[in-house]
Amino acid sequence: MASKTALHPLSIGIDIGGTGTKFGIVDRDGNLLFSDEISTKKHADVHSFIDELYNALSTLIEKAGGIGRMKGIGVGAPNGNYYTGTIEYAPNLPWKGIIPLAKLIEDKFKLPVTLTNDANAAAIGEMMYGAAKGMKDFIMITLGTGVGSGIVANGQLIYGHDGFAGEVGHTIIIPDGRIHPGTGKKGSLESYASATGVKYTTLELLETTDTPSVLRDIPKEEIDSKKVYEAAIQGDGLARHVYEYTGRILGLAMANCVMFSSPEAIILFGGLTKAGDLILKPTREHMEANLIQVFQNKVKLLISHLRESDAAILGASALVWE
Amino acid sequence: MASKTALHPLSIGIDIGGTGTKFGIVDRDGNLLFSDEISTKKHADVHSFIDELYNALSTLIEKAGGIGRMKGIGVGAPNGNYYTGTIEYAPNLPWKGIIPLAKLIEDKFKLPVTLTNDANAAAIGEMMYGAAKGMKDFIMITLGTGVGSGIVANGQLIYGHDGFAGEVGHTIIIPDGRIHPGTGKKGSLESYASATGVKYTTLELLETTDTPSVLRDIPKEEIDSKKVYEAAIQGDGLARHVYEYTGRILGLAMANCVMFSSPEAIILFGGLTKAGDLILKPTREHMEANLIQVFQNKVKLLISHLRESDAAILGASALVWE
Numbered sequence: 157m158a159s160k161t162a163l164h165p166l167s168i169g170i171d172i173g174g175t176g177t178k179f180g181i182v183d184r185d186g187n188l189l190f191s192d193e194i195s196t197k198k199h200a201d202v203h204s205f206i207d208e209l210y211n212a213l214s215t216l217i218e219k220a221g222g223i224g225r226m227k228g229i230g231v232g233a234p235n236g237n238y239y240t241g242t243i244e245y246a247p248n249l250p251w252k253g254i255i256p257l258a259k260l261i262e263d264k265f266k267l268p269v270t271l272t273n274d275a276n277a278a279a280i281g282e283m284m285y286g287a288a289k290g291m292k293d294f295i296m297i298t299l300g301t302g303v304g305s306g307i308v309a310n311g312q313l314i315y316g317h318d319g320f321a322g323e324v325g326h327t328i329i330i331p332d333g334r335i336h337p338g339t340g341k342k343g344s345l346e347s348y349a350s351a352t353g354v355k356y357t358t359l360e361l362l363e364t365t366d367t368p369s370v371l372r373d374i375p376k377e378e379i380d381s382k383k384v385y386e387a388a389i390q391g392d393g394l395a396r397h398v399y400e401y402t403g404r405i406l407g408l409a410m411a412n413c414v415m416f417s418s419p420e421a422i423i424l425f426g427g428l429t430k431a432g433d434l435i436l437k438p439t440r441e442h443m444e445a446n447l448i449q450v451f452q453n454k455v456k457l458l459i460s461h462l463r464e465s466d467a468a469i470l471g472a473s474a475l476v477w478e
Numbered sequence: 479m480a481s482k483t484a485l486h487p488l489s490i491g492i493d494i495g496g497t498g499t500k501f502g503i504v505d506r507d508g509n510l511l512f513s514d515e516i517s518t519k520k521h522a523d524v525h526s527f528i529d530e531l532y533n534a535l536s537t538l539i540e541k542a543g544g545i546g547r548m549k550g551i552g553v554g555a556p557n558g559n560y561y562t563g564t565i566e567y568a569p570n571l572p573w574k575g576i577i578p579l580a581k582l583i584e585d586k587f588k589l590p591v592t593l594t595n596d597a598n599a600a601a602i603g604e605m606m607y608g609a610a611k612g613m614k615d616f617i618m619i620t621l622g623t624g625v626g627s628g629i630v631a632n633g634q635l636i637y638g639h640d641g642f643a644g645e646v647g648h649t650i651i652i653p654d655g656r657i658h659p660g661t662g663k664k665g666s667l668e669s670y671a672s673a674t675g676v677k678y679t680t681l682e683l684l685e686t687t688d689t690p691s692v693l694r695d696i697p698k699e700e701i702d703s704k705k706v707y708e709a710a711i712q713g714d715g716l717a718r719h720v721y722e723y724t725g726r727i728l729g730l731a732m733a734n735c736v737m738f739s740s741p742e743a744i745i746l747f748g749g750l751t752k753a754g755d756l757i758l759k760p761t762r763e764h765m766e767a768n769l770i771q772v773f774q775n776k777v778k779l780l781i782s783h784l785r786e787s788d789a790a791i792l793g794a795s796a797l798v799w800e
Contacts, residue, residue, distance in 0.1 A: 235772055245771040293639040307738065309638070314631045316740025317615040318776060321631070326770045327734040331652060339770045412649040416629065416738055418638025448648045448661045449567040450557055454640060 165227040166220055168213065168267070169473030171274055172196055172233035174248035174301040177205075179213055180466075181220045182473035186285040188466055190216040202251045202260065210264050228268040229261060230475030232277025232468050234302065239319035241271045247338025248302045270475040273322055274298070274468055276313055278425065278460075279306025281471025286462045287423050294421045295413050296460075297324060298468075299406075299428035303346040309417050325350070329409050349406040351381040351427050357398050358384050369394035381427060388434050399434040406435070407442025414443070414451050425460035425467060487549040488542055490535065490589070491795030493596055494518055494555035496570035496623040499527075501535055502788075503542045504795035508607040510788055512538040524573045524582065532586050550590040551583060552797030554599025554790050556624065561641035563593045569660025570624045592797040596620070596790055598635055598644055600747065600782075601628025603793025608784045609745050616741045618782075619646060619732070620790075621750035625668040631739050647672070651731050671728040673703040673749050679720050680706050691716035703749060710756050721753055725760025732761065733768035736777050747782035747789060 166189070170179040173196060180191030192212050199205035217223055235246035241258025243249065258269040272280075279296035282288040288296070292311040298304040303325030307314045314321045325346035326339060333343025334356065347353050358371060358379055370387050371379060371394060387395035410422055428435055440457050447455075460467050488511070492501040495518060502513030514534050521527035539545055557568035563580025565571065580591040594602075601618035604610040610618070614633040620626040625647030629636045636643045647668035648661060655665025656678065669675050680693060680701055692709050693701060693716060709717035732744055750757055762779050769777075782789050 247770065293643075309631060309636045309643070310634050312632050312634075314739050316631070317742035318740055318773075320772050321615075321738065321740035323737040323740075323770065323773075326737050328730055328768050329653070331730060341768060341770060408650055408653060412734065413738070415645040415648050416643065416735070417636050418640055418643035418645075420639035446650050446663060448569065448645065448663060450642050451640075451645075 167473040167476035168229040169469035171468035228476040230472035232274035232472040237319035238272040275304030276306040277471035281467040299426035354381040403438025411446035421456035489795040489798035490551040491791035493790035550798040552794035554596035554794040559641040560594040597626030598628040599793035603789040621748035676703040721756040729761040729764025743778035
């Protein structure tokens with residue numbers, strides 16, 4: 157006779173990012189039982205991506221008791237549309253135009269698929285299992301290769317009229333500012349407060365100032381947000397200035413978010429948050445400085461409690477239970 | 479025997495603006511039966527304001543069949559808090575700090591009072607009786623002395639964690655831009671896209687350019703948005719440039735709103751919209767120019783169908799029926 161546990165259905169969560177795709181098998185209580193990762197970037201063709209995803213996930217599915225236990229698949233992806241199951245014009249993904257991703261995965265796995273924005277999925281994960289448990293109004297901002305966001309108001313995720321709400325990363329913070337290579341727009345939050353943004357800010361400061369820095373000893377093409385972080389924690393002035401500058405812009409963007417939907421908390425996650433107070437301190441300071449009085453000293457600034465990779469997988473998997 | 483109509487309860491809607499306060503008596507179908515207006519500005523003391531409001535409203539209440547027919551009072555006011563019934567630190571009102579407005583009105587009229595942000599009230603009016611009928615996701619932006627906003631998502635008004643959501647007018651659009659005399663913040667939407675903002679843009683252009691303009695014949699202290707409008711419709715180049723500039727900033731702010739909550743429509747109302755295409759054309763153009771592809775050519779830009787003064791009164795009165 158099968159044990160009670162064996163009868164419990166499981167769900168599959170997939171988090172598609174600009175660089176890598178993380179996925180896992182999750183139980184109803186939010187335990188991530190098995191997980192793995194493949195590259196997104198290297199697949200210029202979405203079909204070859206689906207093939208590799210299928211192979212990698214099949215291994216996990218077998219470990220977890222076979223396809224029969226899987227209730228469905230939840231997917232978080234940049235520009236993912238909850239209503240149509242498509243990814244549309246995602247600037248940070250290799251696949252251009254409108255991609256019927258939910259349909260492609262459904263056909264391959266023969267399981268029902270629900271898709272949403274990757275940051276929306278992360279927000280659902282935080283609300284069900286993380287720092288936003290019990291909150292009715294919060295904003296999740298993911299600081300990775302790009303900047304994503306998921307907005308919860310009145311206890312509900314805001315999908316918007318067309319399913320694409322929550323693109324705070326593309327809001328314009330510095331009019332006529334730095335150009336975004338993916339969108340062609342100038343001065344968006346993502347052009348500054350992402351791993352890529354940190355890299356460009358560093359290259360700009362190296363070029364336009366004489367500030368001494370250990371980063372000057374590194375070939376320019378090798379500079380990335382990780383090297384800037386390592387320099388900053390060693391006290392490098394220029395690297396610290398990069399975080400100060402990034403926090404200034406992120407703080408301003410967050411103030412605008414607060415004045416829009418007045419959340420109880422803003423929850424940050426992703427690579428950039430590893431810099432801790434180096435980034436959080438200026439971010440909080442500039443957020444407060446740009447808020448009108450009625451919003452000041454009210455909004456919690458939280459770092460996700462969940463493991464970075466887990467929140468989005470958990471959130472995506474939670475779509476299956478809804 | 480009383481007629482059926484005489485038995486129907488009525489509601490009172492009050493719209494408090496920085497300059498004037500409009501109020502009226504409304505039936506359940508949204509007919510504004512009686513209305514009037516008093517000055518907000520001239521009352522440095524909130525109690526003298528309430529006294530004048532009481533006297534003026536009492537006349538209307540008598541006309542409408544007496545206090546017995548009134549079910550309650552709905553109030554829209556800048557920085558009005560739905561949860562607490564207070565007005566808190568409203569930069570454009572004469573009363574500073576935290577004002578327990580709902581309580582003050584309740585004590586005076588002996589009727590139940592519901593309070594919200596003036597622009598939230600206008601949004602409810604549009605949703606119940608106006609251009610947003612049937613919409614589940616839209617943003618109302620009021621362009622008056624200040625800039626207000628009401629955000630509806632998933633068919634619900636977003637009040638936010640503390641009741642203050644929807645302060646798009648105070649979002650920062652031009653970092654380190656023009657200072658707002660009420661908030662001390664630099665570069666907020668309201669510093670540009672309000673009647674006051676139009677005045678300051680005009681004064682700046684008169685001072686910093688040599689562009690010929692009929693406005694140069696007017697003493698500076700007499701220039702206001704009405705005179706700029708009159709000059710613009712007569713083809714005055716400088717006045718038209720003022721609208722172009724204002725539309726550029728309003729369009730950018732609206733693009734940011736769209737990328738946040740992805741509404742079906744943005745509904746504009748207030749004095750500035752009387753300029754028609756002079757302001758709408760650049761606004762739409764710059765909104766579209768700042769949107770990433772997925773949002774382009776989707777969002778309806780609508781002017782309120784309701785009479786300017788009516789929407790906020792109707793919206794405020796609708797709070798009574800909820």
